Amino acid sequence: MSSPRKVALVTGATSGIGRAAAKAFAGRGDAVVFSGRREALSDALVAELASEGGDALFAVGDVAKEASPAGTCSDAFDRFFGHDEAAIAAFAEQHALRRIAEPEEVARVVLWLCGPRASFVTGQNVVVDGGLTTR
Numbered sequence: 001m002s003s004p005r006k007v008a009l010v011t012g013a014t015s016g017i018g019r020a021a022a023k024a025f026a027g028r029g030d031a032v033v034f035s036g037r038r039e040a041l042s043d044a045l046v047a048e049l050a051s052e053g054g055d056a057l058f059a060v061g062d063v064a065k066e067a068s069p070a071g072t073c074s075d076a077f078d079r080f081f082g083h084d085e086a087a088i089a090a091f092a093e094q095h096a097l098r099r100i101a102e103p104e105e106v107a108r109v110v111l112w113l114c115g116p117r118a119s120f121v122t123g124q125n126v127v128v129d130g131g132l133t134t135r
């Protein structure tokens, strides 16, 4: 029996790290629901993911004003009825390697955290800062 398709919810994905995470989730075959305030930027990402065979929906929303990011995207989730996972992504830090992280470097950690290889990891804050906070 094949695994049910997963849905990744990426808040703040109209640009930067969130956008890279949305692309990474789509690249592994997940449907993607992403949010942000800049609706004008969403069409390009939806089109880009669709051109690569991905399935994405945008839900405009401001996480500072909404009680729940998932609630912001509830209509979009309805479109993917039957899928079972929401993943929330964003972030990065400046670090000790004296360079800024590439968005994809953070997206890879997000993908790991939301995948089967992290099956026994719960409730953690994963620091992705190139060692800045451990110096």
Ligand SMILES: NC(=O)c1ccc[n+]([C@@H]2O[C@H](COP(=O)([O-])OP(=O)(O)OC[C@H]3O[C@@H](n4cnc5c(N)ncnc54)[C@H](OP(=O)(O)O)[C@@H]3O)[C@@H](O)[C@H]2O)c1
Residues within 6 Å of the ligand: 011, 012, 013, 014, 015, 016, 017, 018, 019, 035, 036, 037, 038, 039, 061, 062, 063, 064, 065, 090, 091, 092, 093, 094, 095, 099, 100, 101, 102, 103
């Ligand atoms: N030091 C490093 O290595 C490093 C590298 C990169 C980034 N960073 C840090 O990581 C963070 C993200 O960086 P980034 O490059 O991904 O920034 P970005 O390109 O500005 O992306 C931020 C995303 O968050 C969304 N967002 C912001 N406020 C929101 C709100 N209230 N509601 C919903 N969406 C919201 C934006 O969408 P809308 O504007 O459409 O709402 C956008 O999609 C920043 O704090 C940055 O300083 C650190």
